[in-house]
Amino acid sequence: MEAAFEEAKKEIESDLIFSGHENALDNLKRLHYSLDVEQLNLALPEEAKIYRLSFSRLQSLNAGMKTRLKKLKELAAEYENAPNGDTGHAILVEAAFFYLVGEEANQEYIIDYSTSLGKPDALALSQMKLDLLCETFLKLEEEEVWIDRLLPSRAIEMLESHTRERFEKLASLGKYDTEVLCKLGDFRRLVNLLYTIRLSRAMGITTKLDPVLSFPLGANSISILEAALAYQTMMTANVYPIEKKLNQDMVPIITKILDRQGKVIWEYAPKPKNILSKRTSELVTDILRLVTESGTGRSARDAVRIQLDMEGSRMEVPVPCFGKTGTANKYTNSSFIGFIPGPKPGKSEFGLDEGYVVASYVGYDDNRPMKGKHVVIYGASGALPLWIDTINTIVNDREYKKNLEIADVVFDLKSVQIERGDRFLLVPVSPKSGLPVPESNPQRLPKALTDAESKDDHLALKRSFEPIEGEVE
Numbered sequence: 001m002e003a004a005f006e007e008a009k010k011e012i013e014s015d016l017i018f019s020g021h022e023n024a025l026d027n028l029k030r031l032h033y034s035l036d037v038e039q040l041n042l043a044l045p046e047e048a049k050i051y052r053l054s055f056s057r058l059q060s061l062n063a064g065m066k067t068r069l070k071k072l073k074e075l076a077a078e079y080e081n082a083p084n085g086d087t088g089h090a091i092l093v094e095a096a097f098f099y100l101v102g103e104e105a106n107q108e109y110i111i112d113y114s115t116s117l118g119k120p121d122a123l124a125l126s127q128m129k130l131d132l133l134c135e136t137f138l139k140l141e142e143e144e145v146w147i148d149r150l151l152p153s154r155a156i157e158m159l160e161s162h163t164r165e166r167f168e169k170l171a172s173l174g175k176y177d178t179e180v181l182c183k184l185g186d187f188r189r190l191v192n193l194l195y196t197i198r199l200s201r202a203m204g205i206t207t208k209l210d211p212v213l214s215f216p217l218g219a220n221s222i223s224i225l226e227a228a229l230a231y232q233t234m235m236t237a238n239v240y241p242i243e244k245k246l247n248q249d250m251v252p253i254i255t256k257i258l259d260r261q262g263k264v265i266w267e268y269a270p271k272p273k274n275i276l277s278k279r280t281s282e283l284v285t286d287i288l289r290l291v292t293e294s295g296t297g298r299s300a301r302d303a304v305r306i307q308l309d310m311e312g313s314r315m316e317v318p319v320p321c322f323g324k325t326g327t328a329n330k331y332t333n334s335s336f337i338g339f340i341p342g343p344k345p346g347k348s349e350f351g352l353d354e355g356y357v358v359a360s361y362v363g364y365d366d367n368r369p370m371k372g373k374h375v376v377i378y379g380a381s382g383a384l385p386l387w388i389d390t391i392n393t394i395v396n397d398r399e400y401k402k403n404l405e406i407a408d409v410v411f412d413l414k415s416v417q418i419e420r421g422d423r424f425l426l427v428p429v430s431p432k433s434g435l436p437v438p439e440s441n442p443q444r445l446p447k448a449l450t451d452a453e454s455k456d457d458h459l460a461l462k463r464s465f466e467p468i469e470g471e472v473e
Helices: 002-011 013-018 020-030 045-052 055-081 084-097 130-139 152-169 185-202 224-237 276-292 383-393 404-414
Strands: 096-100 109-113 122-124 256-258 264-267 305-310 314-320 322-327 334-343 350-362 427-428 445-452 452-455 456-461
Touching: 002 013, 002 152, 013 020, 013 152, 055 084, 055 130, 055 152, 084 130, 084 452, 224 276, 224 334, 224 350, 276 322, 276 334, 276 445, 305 383, 322 383, 334 383, 350 383, 427 452
Parallel strands: none
Antiparallel strands: 096 109, 096 122, 256 264, 305 314, 322 334, 334 350, 427 445, 452 456
């Protein structure tokens, strides 16, 4: 039934638009078929929000609305023919569940039905005069009533009928047929998680990862070395294996062996293997740029500097940084993994492919919380300062600065950004919601690199599947 419901949601989108209810499309997309209310704690706001978007709940509300509206019409007709206090009181009791709601966009008013009383931004119809109230309910059509400000009754009925039709078609297929499974949200999420695990393996993460829904929140733990390998791939789009198989045991501690005459006996010179597309690498790198510009790692902004001597005086040039802080539950771990651009061999230029990845970690061996009465250690306060000190040592090392001219350093470092060309848009986003905001907004806002195109005053995201090794399909 859930697969049929997901199909039905897509089918009625055009009907909502043509009926003038395009403002309900976002609510429609967020609906789920049903939830076991006994497994939820409705006293918690977040779980109450989830339950509010249950379609089975809206069906129940819609049925209740129809029953009440039918009774109200009968009472209203009776009151108009023979006004009396008992009938008037009964009308006010039943009308307490109907609200007059103003739509901010166009100031049009809709009538909403909900069992949650006391809406601060809506007028309960029971507050209207009885004559006007009776007139309103006698004219009101049930399909025009909105249910809990999510969908009009008409849309709920369409969802019910389309779901039944789709279910009859899907019932003829096998329970585990691909056409059925691919329509289930849980199945699609599992496929995505398994793909993420496979991609992690290709990037050098060997720790066992579980495909749980909390995966993006950090439910799986990996070593700091594995994290550094993953960031190297995000920065360059490649892995650099010593042999065919890549794992953290093969990170080269020794990179070159010379004999007593200085002749190279062996040198670490891996053949890069492409894992990510350049598009993906650039977009992820830009996210990490924003972290150090206006996010949790902003203390790294302009904190890494190349010190150059110029005619007896010292000049400092800031180096752009990319990275992300990490803080475990109860402050048991503090980490920061990031990277910087490096000088290209034989050129006075900088690039990310020649850069350095550094991972820093702070924590107790027994995983005790790093929290006291007056001090709390988290990613930005524990590991990030260590990272900044380490990176400053690297950029001021003779090997890093050799063959650099001061004028080239000043110009090139300021221009070291993602080579986006004309493929991406730089879009201003809200620091609170992360959503795009109009460019006419006078506030100084962070800008994010987006693979989208502007269509009719709105952004249309370009979506493509990129399997491992960056082959776009």
